[in-house]
Each structure stands twice: as C-alpha cells, then as structure tokens.
Amino acid sequence: MSWLTGLDEDDEYEEYDESAVRTRPNPKGNRPRTKTRPGHAEAIPGRVTTMDRGRYGVLVGEGTPDEHELTATKARELGRNSVVTNDVVELVGDTSGAEGSLSRIVRILPRTTLLRRSADDTDAVERVIVANADQMLIVVAAANPEPRTRLVDRYLVAAFDAGITPLLCITKTDLADPEDFLRNFAGLDIEVFRSAEGAVPVDEIRSRLLGHTTVTVGHSGVGKSTLVNALVPGAHRAIGRVNTVTGRGRHTSSSTLSFRMREGEESGWIIDTPGVRSFGLGHVDVANVLKSFPDLDAIAEDCPRGCTHMPDAPDCAIMERVAEGELGDVGRARLDSLQRLLGTLRS
Template structure:
C-alpha cells in the first residue's frame, strides 16, 4: 500500500486512531486533521472516584446498591488535560465488572458541586486540585507537636469559604497542651470545634457531623489526620507517622488523597484523607466570597465604597464606621476581627508576603 495512491481510502482503517496517527497525505484536501470521532457513551455508568494511584483511578459503581463494586479505570485520551480527583462523579465505559485485571475507561465527569484547590506558591509551583464535591472541610490541628499555626488555619478557612465548603475544626493532641489560647483566635467564626485526646477522641461526635456529607480532612503533616480517619473508619488502615522530635515536623506519611466511607447504623458519610501540606496558596480566591460568608457584616458592607478592603486602614469603610459608632455587639466585633484577619491573609498573598 502506498501513501501516494490518491485512490486509497484510509479513513476506515484509521477510524480508531486519534490525532497522533494523522499523517500528511498528498491530496491537499485530505491534508487536515479529521474531526475526531467522539462516541456519545450513552451506555456509560456513573461512579464516585475514590482515589488515584499512578494514573489509575478507582471508581465505585452502584454505590449503596446490590451490585456495588470498586473498579479500576484509566482516563480516555480526550480527558488528558482534565484533572480527575477524589470525589469526582465519573462516567465510565468498557469492562466495568470489577473483575481483577480489568480496566475500564473514564470518558467524562459530571459537573462538580464544589472544587477545593490550592494555588501554586513559593513552595510548590503547581496548582493542585484536591477534591471535588466535598461539602465540609475538617481542619485538623494539633495542640502541640507540631505547634498549631493559626495562619495556616486561616488559609484553609479562606479556601473553604471561597469554595462554598463548610469548615469544621478539630484539635488533636490536647493531652500535650491546652488548646484554649489557640482556639481564642477563632472565637468570632461560625466554626464548630471538636477537641480530642489520644485516648479520648470524640469519635462519635465527629462521626455524627459526617453523616450525609463528604468531608475532606486537611492539616499540616503529623497533626493526626490519618489517626482520626482510622478511628472513624476502622477498615481504613491508613498509615500513620511520627513527628520528628528535632524539627517538630511530620513525615508526610500520607502521600495520596483517598475517600473512605464512614458507616454507622445512623447513616453514612464520606471521609477524604489528604496528605499534609506546608503551605496553602490562595491565588485563585475571590475575596468577595469571604465577605459573603459573614452574612450580617456583608449587609453593612453594602454601604462601603467600591473596592473597599474592609481592613483597619480602609477609608470610609462602613464596617469600621459602624464599629466606631458602637453599633456592633461583642459577637459582631469578634466576627469583624476574624473577617479582617482572613481578608488580610488574602491581601498579604496579593502583595507576596507570608506564604505560610
């Protein structure tokens, strides 16, 4: 067969190839990429992406049904630029039996209800998409070992509020230090706080808050995220690590993000364990989303000048004026303080200060 034979009709033969197999042909009319055949995939099944490991995605099909199974999949070529993450609802085709050794294909993703991501920053040049469709974020902080960092918590709060995810806070290792001074930072927020001790984690109380939700666990390495996940989901078997006594740092024991089902007779929920991070870039965040999360303050701020930062030095800020006139109660003042701190976090980022 010759490439120069103009009568040769190669279309059928190459029907299943994508652009990488297109070659230059002598007939100028034929010398353009063919429209790629995109099957409709009407037979696709939809399932929850549980985790990703070296290009293979585990997907749960028929969740909660009689044919529930976890299958291994790869992504179709047309999705090669689309991040697929834990929590995505993926459309899969091919061998979806789940039999060992079979590999199905993800051909599309359903629209996401939420997307948690962090921007590139000075410690990590890549923007990361962390989890899709989570509606809660459990921020895990240790009272000591490693030392709690309110500014990292602020960053998580900003990311959660921006993504429309409800934040919760748990303080672990209260056997090592009193968490009260740290918790005082967050007094002005609508933030449910759980505290735990090594042998006395309020597992049932936390578990109750997980039912009916998809909750992503975040926090610095070594704070006890996987320990907590194992207490909640005994079958999880997540590896846990030690905190280096010299540096006070965790060892980044968990290297991947996985979804695990929390199951009790009272109901089920999804827990997503993530690897610890050192920093959390916020370049993608829209500050107006932060203000919107403070409903009563957002109403007052409608009278602010355009582009008002609401920070302490902002001219004619309606919030600051209301505070100066004594129109805000103690709770509102505390919330204004928290709001300003979160907005300051964002403005520090804009000016390239304090990536931690």
C-alpha cells in the same frame, strides 16, 4: 525511445488511468477522521475513590446490590480535563471489576464544590485537591507540633472560597491548653471538637460527618490519619511521628483517598489528604471570603467602591458600625477574623 515514457515509438501502452495508481494504505485505518464523538449512551456512573499514576479506583452501583469497585483510565476525549478524587464520572468498557479489567472515564459530571490550592500566593495556577465535598475538617494539634494560626486561616479562606463548611478538631489537648489558640476564631461560627485527656471524641465527630462528604486537612503530625483510622476501621492509613529536633511532623500519607463511614442505615464519606506545611491562595477570589460573613457582607453594601475593609480603609461601613458598638463584642470579633483572613490574602 522516448525519454518521457521509456518506450520505443512502435511499442504500445495503455492509456493512463487514475485507478491504476497504487496508494499507500493508512496505517491508522482507512476510515476518514471526524470530529464527531460517540455519545456513550451506555455509560454508567461511579465515584472516584483513589488515584495512582493515571489509574483511578472507581466505585460503581453505590448503595445497590451490584455495588463494586473497578479500575479505570481517562479517555482521550477528555483532553486536559483532570479527574480528581470524589469526582462523579461516567464509564464505558469493561465495568465488571474483574481482575485485570480496565474501563474508561468518558465524562465528568458537574461538580458541586471544588477545593483548590496553589503552589504559593503568587501562583494563580490552581491544584485541585478534591471535588464535591460539603465539609472540611481542619485537624490541629494543641502541641507537638505547635498550632499555626496562619495555616488554619488559609484553610478557612480556601473553604469559604469553595463554599465548603469548615469544622475544627483539636487533638493532643493533654499536652497543652488550646484556649489561647481558639480565641483567634471566636468571631467565626465554627463547630469545634476537642480531645479529652488525649482521646479524640470519635463518636461525636462520626455523627457530625454522617450524611456528608468531608475532606480532612492539617499539618503533618497532628493526628489526622489516626483520626481517620478511628472513624473508618480498616482504613489502615499510615501513622507518623513528630521529629523531636525540628518539631515538625513527618509526611506519612502521600495520596488522597476516600473512605466510607457507616452507622446503621446512615453513611458518609471522609477524604483523607496528605499533610501539608503550606497552602497557597493565589487562585482565591477575595469577594468569596466576605460572602462567608453574611452579616458583615450585608453592611458592606454601604461601603465605598473598592473598599478593602482593612484597618486603613477610609469610610468603611463595617468598621464604622463596629466602632459605634452596634454589633457588640461578637461583631468586633467577626471583623477581626475577617480582616485577618483578608490580610492573609493581601500578604
């Protein structure tokens, strides 16, 4: 007997053939792997309105008789690309919106703007808040809680960096006069809405927001959710109260949601974000802040290379023109605003 084959010398056996070898089946299927991905030519567009633990609420057929909402998940092929509120995406799968149905987001269409923040000023990792907004409504209370100039400065820097037009809404003016606070922004061309006897001018704000996509930001407790509920009846955003001991607002909104406003044939979107007490700017490009002051940016072309435009900057063309009185009081106020915003980044 051969110790190699286990057969006696007189035994006969078939010649070895590769086809006789039994292979283990592929548990994931027998099709070979490929890097080619489907084109998804049948994908339909939609707007992301909500996000909740890996599930996305998407509005499809916007403005058509077939308009409806559905639930979707992110396709694996998107990898680490994040889907955020107000993204315009393309979907495949079951897009009927029927109860229990689930579609897949296979593409994120190019974004026009991206509002971001970081955990703190030393963290360059950005947290995307919302996509495709063209306006930012900064809601500030005249009192209870006290207005924070530095926090508003940070909102303005983030808006300028993203190319978003900032608006300012002052609530609770029946508790305090906001004039001293508003002087900090006299040099900026920002539209301001003020409450009268405690009532926010809802109709005036709604007319300004129609035709736009507006993201609301503000400290907790300033009345942001109250304003959204007034602008969009049926929004049902939770309303919090200010802590009488600390003077700080309690967080009530924990998610970013999109709501559509309608008035006749006009419509607009308002995106309510959770209240925050800090707004990191570690991701911001300083050059984008200066571009938001086009009159000063044009003068800055005469500044020496690397000019910071701060009070300690030598030979700054902007400061020289302001000192000579060429830009008047308005130019002085705008320079003060620019330096304060740049100082926010430097600090």
